[in-house]
Amino acid sequence: MVKQQTSQPLVGITLDSEAAGGWSKFPWYAVRQNYAGAVKEAGGLPVLLPHEPAEAEVYLERIDALMITGGAFDVDPALFGANDRHETVHTKDRRTEFEAALARGALARDMPLLGICGGQQLLNVVLGGSLIQHIPDEVEAALAHEQPNPRDQAGHDVALSGDSLLKSICGAEVMPVNSAHHQAVKAVGAGVQVNAVAPDGVIEGIEAPDYRFCLGVQWHPEFAITPSDQAIFRAFVSAAA
Template identity: 55%
Template structure:
């Protein structure tokens, strides 16, 4: 039988008119797709069509909720006031919530990256830190992206087994973070300042989120994590 790559859905970002097009347009960095291809998967971009989430999921073996320069509406996790730094993309969040809800209901493998990890935590009943510099004393500069910072990985977690590591050096590009991971989820990684860098739901087939961007393959553990996710989708 010919080798079949598992089909991995990648959520797209959305931009208003201007720049690339006079009309609203979707975007996704190419390294998301190339990293999944290198890990053995077949990447498939997913538009923001919440009503079609069930049909999309029927054709997918796994789901990656990608990152982006926007935030989850604090009202979704029970906070009435939004920090001035919060930026919303409501249509994108609605579509990603529909996809995540369906994937979780079917126990399909899920990987949340950066904002995708934050949305995963919220979907599991968790909460977020709205702006790290205002809430975490002596926080690292998490919005710098490169060169990033080290993280410690909690032993005997899926993340530890997938990466084969107890520590990694990761990129960092976020102003929010998970405050509580939600029901059935646990924390699997921390930054030196105590910021949560990863969560997972141990009782599920593969349900994991990371605050950094493994598609950049900054650390050898990044490729191993993506390979473990794709393997779980087979």
């Protein structure tokens, strides 16, 4: 199939899912508007991707870039070889199966890929890495990575590494970010580079230099707390043009 070219790159955005209750009496998908808004502002055309693992390749034939979002979920520890499972871990297995299939397919195509928060964690696992299952239990004197203040405000700073795609995009050595996670990258896979770290040592960003654009950030740049957040989306969309 020949993909129709448009002036705006088609950016696939993964959805979160919830069981019946709350917004609907039936199971429902959800995504914050600012995910799509950030893509549109950067020059892309956002396309939302329901969880159909068997159709992952079909989706990938139609989009130009992939963004794996965050959400109220954790990656199953069995997927990164853990023998235990922390009591706080809450998985959404169909979502993870779908996103993992998309991520592997995007990497095989060298398609621009951006993982945000839980999306970074999933990306790290797909690339052969592992995760901290619960930061307060594994990181001494950890910061409040589940910040109490609103997500459109900064929770802490991150330091960007000198020789990285992320630093070249953001143009800063230190930047304030929001924080909404209890898990984090533990070990990275082969060929994966850590590009951002919080003051307590928690890994806040990763990238895979062997690919055209493969970037993960632990915070939520779609809230555009700083110009660097907006620059991340512009670089992502530009890589798909």
